[in-house]
């Protein structure tokens with residue numbers, strides 16, 4: 001679906017991203033993980049041409065993304081930012097209608113789609129008339145996601161989508177996102193610096209440092225087959241916790257079950273598993 | 276003018292003038308403002324895109340704003356002449372900075388995440404500008420426009436200096452005539468205009484631009500721009516044009532008298548004293564008012580027209596001396612009278628020219644003149660003592676004070692202290708009465724009209740006879756203040772109409788009556 005080939009970008013002679021290559025399959029969730037300043041945002045923005053790479057090419061469905069107009073490309077790619085980027089002078093309704101209007105949808109289509117999405121995201125329709133400033137942080141982020149999903153783009157780019165939320169809200173929303181059927185079939189590239197989040201949401205994780213890929217693979221691969229010392233160091237602190245997360249019991253994450261059932265039940269489960 | 280008339284009565288009496296000036300004022304302000312908006316907003320957008328030009332553009336607009344208004348207007352006369360055109364350009368230049376700066380600030384301060392989201396969703400540059408940046412920058416932009424508006428309403432009063440009209444005509448006329456009703460009749464509407472426009476714009480500031488298409492914003496601007504041109508005085512055709520100072524416009528022994536006594540009927544604009552000579556010289560004006568011994572007459576090659584119906588009171592200069600000083604030093608009167616009848620209008624004009632235009636020192640000019648007239652023979656006699664001479668703050672008075680100083684010190688044992696720079700008439704006169712000075716050169720017209728404040732009837736009767744005013748002030752000053760007017764020096768520094776020498780000769784216009792006849796025939 002998406003293929004990045006030897007992407008490089010430097011600022012003032014200092015490389016921000018260096019010779020980066022990866023592929024994302026249709027419907028896959030790829031997480032760009034790494035500490036602040038390692039080049040995640042730069043990488044993400046080269047995919048919707050908010051940044052043009054110095055070298056390298058991005059292919060979308062086998063086509064060089066530089067072939068058409070950048071605006072046309074961007075209307076097919078959902079984009080969610082850390083600080084939601086909602087227009088403060090627009091109501092919630094007007095905000096989510098931006099892309100459909102650019103695509104010249106009619107009012108009926110727009111309304112139907114808005115109601116559908118708001119239902120799925122658990123947003124009350126009474127919010128539509130409000131301005132973003134009147135919403136809670138969690139609501140703002142959901143509206144931001146709704147806006148990106150309105151035109152049902154096949155690809156979704158998310159840059160630290162939960163970064164501005166407090167930890168309780170963040171965990172809640174993350175769960176909802178994972179369960180949202182809208183997101184199941186989408187090809188998603190998500191940026192985060194939160195290891196937990198990466199392991200919870202990613203089909204594959206691309207761990208980066210100083211503009212280069214340290215390891216690209218499934219959460220299990222990163223944990224149990226680290227490619228180098230950097231990866232080992234990076235995951236060391238939360239290793240046990242992450243192992244629990246990756247541990248799948250009958251197809252479900254042990255960690256999540258522990259949340260649901262409490263530790264008593266988990267112990268039983270683990271015993272079950274061992275025997 | 277009239278005692279006891281309230282501002283409101285004055286405004287009611289002058290309502291025609293008031294309305295005309297207010298419309299012109301509004302027209303000047305709006306046209307310059309709208310032009311500034313049309314240029315400054317795109318410029319502000321441009322520098323928000325190309326930041327390296329921001330410093331340059333804002334710096335340049337900032338410099339424009341520090342140029343004193345009068346200087347800016349003066350600089351433009353050679354290129355744009357007089358009238359509304361240079362005034363509008365000057366106001367336009369003043370309005371640029373606040374609008375460019377606020378457009379730039381407003382757009383730059385739009386939340387980067389919002390712009391990023393707009394771009395990321397696939398909005399075009401134009402859509403981002405009109406749907407995101409403009410609406411979000413609008414309040415800041417409007418604040419800039421409001422600042423510019425208030426500045427322009429204020430600066431537009433100065434348009435009266437260059438014949439562009441507006442409420443400055445009343446304000447500066449009032450200042451010149453010391454008529455506070457007239458000042459307020461200009462200042463109050465100007466202040467109200469500023470407040471009114473500011474309130475209207477503050478309402479507009481609250482409008483939300485997000486759904487409005489840009490055409491609907493610019494269209495009213497353009498319509499308003501076109502309408503505003505109708506508020507300006509209609510342009511003058513090929514006929515002769517007069518430019519008079521605000522003071523002259525309001526005086527009986529000025530424009531009002533010209534209309535009544537001569538039946539003079541010509542296109543007239545109001546212009547400042549500082550601008551009119553140059554404007555006449557450059558052919559932008561054909562007739563101006565002025566003082567008949569002004570050095571600029573010579574500098575700009577103008578001639579005065581003979582006042583053949585005597586509407587301008589005579590302003591013969593003569594020393595006004597305290598009687599007690601004349602008694603204490605009896606030889607003083609003879610010395611001071613040595614100048615009497617000696618300096619003609621042309622000679623005084625030349626002397627003033629040397630001081631005002633060639634910037635020679637009054638001492639040198641006075642000395643040269645006295646030497647050429649052989650008045651400086653040393654003849655020390657009589658008692659010693661100190662004589663204090665006063666003078667008002669302009670070249671002619673400095674020259675006269677120096678001449679008297681030299682005459683006294685070469686013709687007696689007296690020494691002289693000069694107290695030059697005693698502001699205006701009132702200050703000199705008070706200093707004399709309080710025995711802080713012993714004499715100063717005064718003009719018969721000033722003594723008559725300003726200090727004695729005669730009735731209209733008396734003015735009308737005495738003005739016709741050049742000696743009558745002198746005789747009258749001499750008698751009155753002696754009785755009322757114990758001051759003596761010595762013999763006049765000769766020249767008459769009265770009001771006069773002036774024309775370019777060449778044009779006056781070509782049309783053979785020598786007197787004001789000639790001018791009136793010429794205008795009637797054409």
Ligand SMILES: Nc1ncnc2c1ncn2[C@@H]1O[C@H](COP(=O)(O)OP(=O)(O)O)[C@@H](O)[C@H]1O
Nearest residue numbers: 011012016034035036037038039040041042043
């Ligand atoms: N517009 C820019 N100008 C200069 N340097 C930049 C710019 N954008 C990013 N960088 C630099 O590139 C590097 C990678 O930045 P970024 O991709 O934003 O990192 P991340 O999103 O992983 O925190 C950083 O060192 C950052 O300082």
Ligand SMILES: [Mg+2]
Nearest residue numbers: 037040041042
């Ligand atoms: Mg980032």
